[in-house]
Amino acid sequence: MSSLTQPKTGDPIPWTQLLKSGYRIFVGSHAAVPNELMADLIANSRGLNDIEVTQVFTLSDNIWAERKYAELFTVNALYIGGTSIRNAVAEGRADYTPTFLSEVPKLFSDNVLPLDAALIMVSPPDELGYCSLGVSVDVVSSAVKNATKVIAQINPSMPRTNGHSFIHRDQIHAWMTADAPIPESPPPEMDQAVEQIGQYVSVLVENGSTLQIGMGKVHDAVLRYLGNHKDLGVHSEMISDGVARLMKSGVINNRKKTFHRGKTITSYCMGSKMLYDFVDGNPHVELYPAEHVSSPVNIARNEKMVAINSAIEVDLTGQVVSDSIGRLLYSGIGGQVDFIRGAALSKGGKPIIALPSTAQDKNGKLISRIVASLTPGSGVVTSRAHVHYVVTEYGIASLRGKSVRERTLEMIRIAHPEFRRELLEKVREFYWVPEYQAQAPTSIAELGPVEQKEYVFDDITYTLRPLRPADERLLQEFFYTHNKETLLMRYNHHVTQMSREKSCSLVSVDQRRDLALCFTDRDGAREVIQGVGRYYFSEADNSCEVAFVIKESRRGKGIASTLLKEMESIARKRGIAKMFACVRRDNKPMLSIFENNGFTYRPGDTMDELYLELALSGEKD
Template sequence: MSSLTNPKTSEPLAWDQLLKSGCRIFVGSHAAVPDALMADLIANSRGLNDIEVTQVFTLSDNVWAERKHAELFTINALYIGGTAVRNAVAEGRADYTPTFLSEVPKLFSDHVLPLDAALIMVSPPDELGYCSLGVSVDVVSSAVKHATTVIAQINPSMPRTCGHTFIHRDQIHAWMTEDAPIPESPPPDMDQAVEQIGQYVSLLVENGATLQIGMGKIHDAVLRYLGNHKDLGVHSEMISDGIARLMKGGVINNRKKTFHKGKTITAYCMGSRELYDFVDGNPHVELYPAEHVSSPVKIARNDKMVAINSAIEVDLTGQVVSDSIGRLLYSGIGGQVDFIRGAALSKGGKPIIALPSTARDKDGKLVSRIVASLTPGSGVVTSRAHVHYVVTEYGIASLRGKSVRERTLEMIRIAHPEFRRELLERVREFYWVPEYQEQAPTTVPELGPVDQKQYTFDGMRYTLRPLRPSDERRLQEFFYTHNKETLMMRYNHHVTQMSREKSCSLVSVDQGRDLALCFTDFDGESEVIQGVGRYYYYPADNSCEVAFVIKESRRGKGIATTLLKEMEKVARARGIAKMFACVRRDNKPMLKIFEANDFTTRPGDSMDELYLELTLSGSKD
């Protein structure tokens, strides 16, 4: 006999008094899965068949999705999670319904998926009769409002969370008490690639930003690298232990938020017992329904909204696959598009997709997750127009406002080096890049683990980084800012044109042999080149020839000297024996910079030039 009772009369109830064959039920989500209720239903299901279970992600064994219960239950997964559900979908015993998390509540309220019952897990009622939905409000709140019958597992271990989390005992038609630990999500194992992704993503997060972050090891890695940030906020469909740690450390204080100021806003929590204890009665963390938290319009009310989501595969134009592996349905859409769009609409917002550059296929072979063409059968969850940044362990690809050609080159740059040449050859066949684009993007590891450095000159912040093939147009723009004197000093003759092909040759550099660095800053959201330095390597005598040019308006601030010093560091690290330059005699500022950095001077081959040289002794520094 079931242990269900009527909350008003305490009379025992049987499942066939609450459900009938062919009905549709909702099962509580994430870490608030009413496993005891489902076990009781399975044990006392006599006379019931073909009950449709509608669910999103559930941190559970999902025993009701196993083949042995196929006559009792059919599954309609709005998000595929867990081995049992994934297997059921793959075998055709369960359905997958793609939908945005923010729109799931309307499926219930509009009777697209009318609910006969909602099976949920809640805290015990307080002295006023209110139970808390605890660690999962998301779509549970809508299910409770619109289901004909509400059946609850009263769990004394469920935290009482703040926000829109409460349901009165009068709204519950049947309940049972079962004390059970809230399911925990163990911390994922980190590897070097994931750590590097976390470091890159952290570079995109400004002080005062508001974060949305998902589940998994990439998101945990990002949070680890935000420890030195200030005044961060949270508006996220979920929070994890990493969020709690940053709140305890004062990094997340929500002071700079422009929507729900002072509060961490989420729809559900999933992590360790420590996290569940942290949110229990915590007035600084508020849980709201998914239609509120995941509404793109409401998300966009947060300035500097940073949405960080992951993917299974991304093509070179920025199309994002995140719910399937080819034709194999794997997970779901969830809140990815909601938050990507909300962040894009936010003032200063940044929509980010982060993923490792490679994976192993079923045969153990290394494959690229950055692809020229999506795997047949793959579904595009986030369109190429939605994403501003894609991050792998090899860098950050900036896609906003980029042409297909520029996107392609940015994406190849962050692909695994083993696949870059192949990807370039593929897109040349499509004419996405011109026939003269022959050099695949390369990096300068000597600049440090993130392939770039930050500097401040005269109160302005600059980024030092390698020139990239996607900088073709930026370099053209940089060239056409020069006056005639600068062009004469740099090229020693009157250059009047920087063609697309010429610009391409200057930015498509084998950075492992030669070197091409630039200083950039931003004009609004547009990155602008302010200085370029490069050297050309000569293997015959293990030397390199140095040249650089700075925009006229940015001279005298230290940019040229810093470029020269950084190039010297790279040359020393590579064991180059000497650096040299040929400079016009009348280029006094340039000569002064070289001489101040210990270059010796002698007459050049031309009467108009001087030859400058710095001996590096071929030793690594």
């Protein structure tokens, strides 16, 4: 039994016996914040001063952080959340202690932040005397274990969740019963940019993946676009309404997980009453402490682990700012680094940062969130070496294994078009890209919203996508796989070198005017170009000249015909009047492809060539 006589239900909590001035207390987190318990403490705080309130994010008004309670409380936020906390930190009335979510429990257990009391919210005890920590186990579990006293708000509305979520009533020194709705997090409003980000991220999620999803509208958008996926799992520091909906539909079934198979694993839940009802007694959802769920080692035990997190800004090398806007401390580190690192260590894992490409400053001016240099005072939460993918509404930047030059070009490609030229000019000053890199990345709207398609030839999955400025090295590698005959047929003379500058010119295309597509597949985690098709637009007669080349080992499978059909489709949508090509007479396979796709031919300018032409409508579809 506890050392203090527990008050009967309805009796006042003897705060002056439990707490002293100068104590450090922990307040329950996220949707399990004991608001009524804190209100009772404030109402009965006579004689108490300078109590430090240590907390992570709380779904609350955080009235204890208001200026009028400055003599009673000082807040030490391990994660900044809510207007009251943010204002108190900005005004110097509260502190922010940056820390990984997985390491918060050790701050308590190692007495770095010793706790005199933990104020928590729990469900009523069962017949064996066990209460559930309900919708928030995360760091509450450690606070309960390490605090000198535990004071609870017993809430009949608190769901009883499974996992490591239980505390016996003998561990509680004092309590009050207060029935109150669990705080809800309203669904965020979506916009077109966020919807597009969700669609892009869903492309990166393979069937059978295990997901970590954070909070906010980007993450909600991702969940909306996973409805057609199969056999997904969840290992995440939090779950929201979207996870519950996907579990109900069978998309999330956890069958392919390699750690905690069959279970959705999380440390807290935050959403609507629907979510709280869903997790109540649900044997398929288990809550565990943050040190277990957010451990990078445990995260990596799930194969195909996909970690999806957001950011305030990202620089062109991949440095991620998540907890501050310049010198303004805004949120916290949370579980981002833990999950990004865990996903990177996972077999087939994908660490992803997703964010809108722009924001508005305090004057309403549009600013880029993809920046050449971080805003002065900004803190790097996730390093440039951690992130594999960055996603905006303009595409997916693949950074893994890329040089600073390559990732700079990838990042500019997913920036808002209004800022791409400016970003390119800035990084040329730093010599991150060479002086001959003059064309800013452009997009192919006609290829569809995600600018890529998948095809299967001979049981091999290929991706059709635009050639990009960061493909300079990939195109060089592709060139040097060609034999002499291929080079002769393609270039009409024996080319022996593809210089970096020449390769740059071939991948740096204004895709709004000309066109450059490629087919790629995977050699392990490495992307390999297997075919390239392009056309060059002539404004004089509204025509385009077509050319393509396929790796020798991949010919005869339909890649060339597919490339030609895709280019024809885009040309028609752009209202181009005709397509033409000049092909050597002895290049029988290529002549056959053009003829089979409706091109007619006549003698070319030389005896060695044929001129092939396909009339298009000349009008946009």
